[in-house]
Amino acid sequence: MLYWLTILSDGGDFFNLFRYITFRAGGAFLTALVFGFLFGRPLIAVLRKRQGKGQPIRDDGPEGHFVKAGTPTMGGLLIVGALLTSTLLWARLDNAFVWLVLFVTLGFALVGFADDYAKVSKGNHKGVPGKLRLAIGFVIAGVATYWAMYVHGLNDLDLAARVEDYDPLSGRLAFPVFKDVLLNFGLMFVPFGMIVIVGSANAVNLTDGLDGLAIMPVMIAGGTLGIIAYAVGRVDFTEYLDVHYVTGTGELLIFTAALFGGGLGFLWYNAPPAAVFMGDTGSLALGGALGAIAVATKHELVLAIVGGLFVVEALSVIIQVLYFKSTGKRVFLMAPIHHHYEKKGWAEPQIVIRFWIISLILAMIGLATLKVR
Numbered sequence: 033m034l035y036w037l038t039i040l041s042d043g044g045d046f047f048n049l050f051r052y053i054t055f056r057a058g059g060a061f062l063t064a065l066v067f068g069f070l071f072g073r074p075l076i077a078v079l080r081k082r083q084g085k086g087q088p089i090r091d092d093g094p095e096g097h098f099v100k101a102g103t104p105t106m107g108g109l110l111i112v113g114a115l116l117t118s119t120l121l122w123a124r125l126d127n128a129f130v131w132l133v134l135f136v137t138l139g140f141a142l143v144g145f146a147d148d149y150a151k152v153s154k155g156n157h158k159g160v161p162g163k164l165r166l167a168i169g170f171v172i173a174g175v176a177t178y179w180a181m182y183v184h185g186l187n188d189l190d191l192a193a194r195v196e197d198y199d200p201l202s203g204r205l206a207f208p209v210f211k212d213v214l215l216n217f218g219l220m221f222v223p224f225g226m227i228v229i230v231g232s233a234n235a236v237n238l239t240d241g242l243d244g245l246a247i248m249p250v251m252i253a254g255g256t257l258g259i260i261a262y263a264v265g266r267v268d269f270t271e272y273l274d275v276h277y278v279t280g281t282g283e284l285l286i287f288t289a290a291l292f293g294g295g296l297g298f299l300w301y302n303a304p305p306a307a308v309f310m311g312d313t314g315s316l317a318l319g320g321a322l323g324a325i326a327v328a329t330k331h332e333l334v335l336a337i338v339g340g341l342f343v344v345e346a347l348s349v350i351i352q353v354l355y356f357k358s359t360g361k362r363v364f365l366m367a368p369i370h371h372h373y374e375k376k377g378w379a380e381p382q383i384v385i386r387f388w389i390i391s392l393i394l395a396m397i398g399l400a401t402l403k404v405r
Contacts, residue, residue, distance in 0.1 A: 034121055038050050053285055053286065056123070057258075061292055061293035063114075063117065063118040063122065064118040064289075064290040064291070064292075065296055065297050066297075067294065068114050068293070068298055072298070072301050073301075075109060083104045083105070083152045103306055105310075105311035105313075106145065106152075106311045108141065108312070108314020109145075109314075110301075110308075110314075111294045112137065114298075115291055116138070119290050122290070123286040123287065132324060132328060133287055133321055133328065135172075135175070136320045136321060140169065141317035143168050143169060144237075144312030144315065146160050169229075169233060170226050173225065173228075174222060176225070176229060177222045177225030177226055181225075183328075184201045184202035184278070187280070188200035190279070191277070199214055199276075205217060206276055206331070206332075206333075208401035208404075209401055209404050225332070228326060229320055229323035230320075232320065233315075233323060235342035235346040236250060236315045237316050239345045239368065240314075240315040241370055243304040243305060243306040244304060244384050245384045245387060246310065247302055247310065248391065250291070251296070251299075252391045253342075254291040254295070254325075255395075256399055257329065257331070257335070258285045258288025260399070260402065261281040261282060261288070263402060264330070273403055276330055278328070281329050287321075287325075288325070304380060304381055337398040338395050338398035341390055341391045351367075370383050
């Protein structure tokens with residue numbers, strides 16, 4: 033919205049700053065951070081009053097979690113609110129990728145909100161049926177992937193007319209390191225993109241099991257994808273790094289900066305011992321957003337590296353379930369894997385901080401794929 037202030041600029045004054053994505057990204061970060069600090073306590077007070085007993089604690093969970101009884105959930109409303117406000121205020125609203133990522137974020141936030149509301153109102157951990165939640169998620173992801181393919185197709189037409197030997201990107205999968213390889217999925221890219229977005233949303237949801245565990249890796253992954261989005265959205269950067277240019281993705285840096293600021297504002301209240309949980313409202317929304325950014329920037333495989341912690345958390349559940357059904361035995365003491373380490377006697381802050389470190393290392397590896405070939 034504030035981008036339109038550039039019409040008041042004569043080219044060298046204060047209003048000219050609003051042309052720069054980096055300036056607006058800084059504004060989005062600060063706006064989201066202030067939003068979190070301002071509305072955090074009032075939101076927690078409202079949630080605590082309306083929810084009474086707070087998020088239901090599973091009887092079969094780690095023993096140390098019973099002290100968390102009474103902690104309100106749906107704190108993801110704070111992050112989503114900060115994200116939405118900051119992005120609409122600072123991003124260019126004529127950018128299709130901005131609206132695509134906001135669509136996925138809000139869509140999954142609504143699914144998560146319904147799930148959280150059902151759990152709190154019933155007083156148990158059974159929310160919206162899993163199959164229904166997955167079905168709605170796949171619909172949202174399907175619309176978003178087809179939307180991304182359409183926008184990529186328009187960009188392909190424009191660039192093909194101006195660039196000799198241009199390789200179209202719509203419906204194609206790009207590979208890190210092997211940068212000249214493009215696998216043409218055609219329309220089959222839609223189900224692939226659906227799996228990426230829904231898988232990302234649910235992997236973050238599974239990770240959100242300890243105070244502060246999910247939000248920092250999401251911020252790290254989001255910040256990394258924001259840098260990638262900015263790089264692939266600039267011709268000069270893509271020529272230097274020898275990566276595929278995707279018109280318009282630079283604006284997604286505004287969204288990821290807002291995510292980082294809103295995430296910090298939320299972490300202030302989610303740090304151990306948490307005053308509020310993000311709930312499915314936040315975890316599904318943020319995970320879906322990461323998947324949507326990866327699809328928009330053509331970095332779906334890099335997401336698996338940057339969000340490697342989420343991949344491991346999800347795989348630990350899948351392996352545990354499949355192995356138990358086939359043998360009647362368990363691979364882990366408890367899944368997801370962060371509960372395995374709880375059962376082994378690791379303190380909660382120890383698990384959280386070590387997982388943060390792993391996320392940061394994976395982010396560095398993901399960023400390195402921009403240059404390595």
